[in-house]
Amino acid sequence: MTVHPGLDPRPVDPATQGIIKLALLAVGGQGGGVLTGWIEDLARANGYAAQATSVAGVAQRTGATVYYVEMAPAAKGTPVFSLMPSAGDVDIMITAELMEAGRSIIRGFVTPDRTTLITSTHRSLAVSEKTVPGDGIADGAEVLAAAEVAARRLIAADFDALAIAQGSVISASLFGALAAAEVLPFPREAFEAAIAQGGKGVEPSLKAFAAGYEAARTGAAQLVPSKSVASGDAPKGPARLLAEWATLTARVDRLPAPVAELARPGLRKVVDFQDIAYGRAYLDRLDQVLTQDRAPFALTREAAKHLANAMAYDDIIRVANEKTRATRMSRIAGEMGAQDKHLLHVTEFLHPRAEELVSLLPARMGARWAANPRRMALVDRLFNKGRRLRTDSLRGFLMLHVLGGLKGWRLKSLRHATETAHREAWLATALAYLPQNYDLAVEVIRCRRLVKGYSDTHARGLSKFDRVLAAIALVKDRDDAALWAARLREAALRDEEGKALDGAIATIRSFL
Template sequence: MNLPLLTPRSPDPALAGIIKLAVMAVGGQGGGVLSGWIEAMARANGYACQSTSVAGVAQRTGATIYYIEMAPMGALAPVFSLAPAAGDVDILIAAEMMEAGRAIMRGFVTPDRTVLIASTHRALAVSEKSTPGDGIANAAEVVAAAEIAARRVVFADLEALALANGSVISASLFGALAGSGALPFPRPAFEAAIAAQGKGVQPSLRAFAAGFAAAEGAAPVAAPAKAAPRPLSGPPKLLAAWRALEARVAALPAPVAAFASPGLHKVVDFQDIAYGAEYLDRVEAVLARDTPAQDHALTAQAAKYVASAMAYDDMIRVADLKTRPARLARIRGEMGVTDAHLLQLTEFFHPRAEEIIGLLPARLGARWQANPRAVARIDRLFNKGRRLRSDSLRAFLMLYVLGGLRRWRPRTLRHAEEVVHLDRWLATALAHLPQDYALAVEVIRCRRLIKGYSDTHARGQSKFDRVLAGIALVAGRPDAADWARRLRDAALQDEAGLALDGALQTIRSFA
């Protein structure tokens, strides 16, 4: 081989003058507008600048990326790259938290050089939203990784800041970029770029200012101010009875009270004071068999899930909730309704025969339910989608009357069924108590599987039954509680219950 004719040399010092900036966004967030502003500003301030993007189908809700390079203008044009390279990005703007995570994963955020500017809000991916349980990705892990990966981070809920100022996130991100001081341009240069673009200038400038302040750490991140709860009100007699129940809650061990307090709230709101007392009876009965050794975990979980079980979802509850004054006020606020507007509300109901029969007296209802012809007849009469204009008197009255059936509820078939189910579930859980405390707690927690209406409810119920059957198989093993938890997690993974089937199969293979 020839000896090299060339000798290595140190990098061109002018190269250090290139600023490499990538924007990672979700399609539709205005990444194009943001990169347009940055580019125009760089050119206006004596920089050579180049931007590129990969749009394509990614403009529709997929992950998208924009890339900009700039360097002080000289006699010769610089050669810029058209794509960001791992380990070679100075400024990374992430328009959503998981996109920040994606940038870190791809190596675009490195401790030696990268300023990471990210909006902390989440635009959930379909996979996160569609899990029957809680599939939301853990943003804290991204924050932790960012602290290590980036030279400097600028985090703020820039989406909320933009909305609060009647603008879109591109403007607040641009503000955060200015506030971060990562680009060698003064604030007026940024504002001039917005003004020059000429569309929605005032709201953009407001959102820009908010983003700027957030990046400087001056403004508190806009968390929607939480309205203080209105004080409890009602007839004096009921109030006195309520205080007595509250006193019973106060007497419970603290970990139990943490759940029993909202639980009591929920069941009394669902039915009445007497029902609340019934709830506390149940909690105290569990407590009597519990020990402080486990921090009353059993009773705490029972307080949580018995409340949910007792405040089941029936037509009466839905009608009651839909006719409350607080609901109307909330919707008016959310929809930005002022006195200059009117609000029309359409509710979507689709009752089936089961719901109608559930309202009948327990005995009569049970007889009808056993008669397929009666069920079919009721189904024909009622089973169709109903759109109710709940701002009209007719529909409101209907819902109002239905909500008023609250007093009648304890006598309905649905109530009877719920009570049987509740008792059986509690008994199953407590039966494990002498041998396996942890397993009893896990059985209590399985109540989480029952939720929804109609088919969804039926599916939840069947998953609950299958998980309990699976638990019965492993009861007695030292790792039974662990298996119970695994079964429950599996049941929450997919709609069809494929993961649960798999887990059950495994259990059957060794049980």
């Protein structure tokens, strides 16, 4: 919590004397309408006239709904309220997600001489953040730093986690934070009465209210632990497999410390993807890189990460396996707030391309089919249709479960042969640069980050990867070749269409 005590409030226009102005930014599912209703009921039950309005945002996290409440003592006559907040004229700003706090600052709703800003620090990623091929997540620390400066008083904590822990939603914990802020002239009991008056979900809402109240007073909410499963959980299984796993982990322990740090999760990933033998192949290939490396082993460290990702590629088998895992079903139930007494319907949308289906064929047969346009057109015509499959039903679940269990077939498929050939060509290219430019070899290893995802996403990433490596070959003899390789990779990650990469390649060609 931050307060700017040295700033005097801006003089209030006599025509609006006594009117309290509160704005709220929230997206779907965060209970913005419920919170606004509680604030209205609270004001009216305590002798205030109140008016609430809302302007809906755009769905899918490209814009929040703006809720606006004005209130004034009813004894002073009939006030004239505004329908929308104005820049520089908001007493209390509540945002149900961190980036919405940033947007409220940009729009001028938060000012250092007047506004108390209450915000949750959790993130619900916007569409613009999700569509960036690389890491498009905005820097939350910058938003909090701006809020420290922009607001007269800042109350920030993970109110979403607090509400979920109490079986409620963020609107209740934010209401508790509003009560704790003491910016409205009502006691805590009046806030709780407003919740009780609603009549639905009262008990969990009151618990979340209390958690938000205490967090706003003490700041303890920022210490809420994550519920994610630790990556170091011991595996379970038959004694024979556990003994083989122990042998592999012992090999990892003998690697140089910087390499072992990433090889441990890498080994877990490839074994989970396939089996123990596949994990052994991962370590064998990593050892081959290590024999050509030297301290501080940056090349092998990067290879430990990106080789694991390359070996654990996204194919139909893996997608089906992920969709039928118990952990996924539990996560969906938790996100939806479903309990044992509830029925949960899960519908999967499947749209396989001909390339994905043919990639499951035996390597030689699949290669012949992939090279035959007529056969590919036939497969596309038969199967390239959007399908909806209910995985909460026995038939739908079994279909995906059987498909996800075809790990024994995977290594014989065309997809595996294609991925193996591409992976070995990538490693060979990186190691070929090693004698003349160590840093360039490391950057080429890092370029594997461009290849990810499934279906069209994978195809676009693969195309960018090939273009980046071709452009690197043009500058490989320059002293700053490694720097250019990093620039090309980051340009490829900047946008889905590849416009930044086009510009970087054009720049290289201009000085050749």
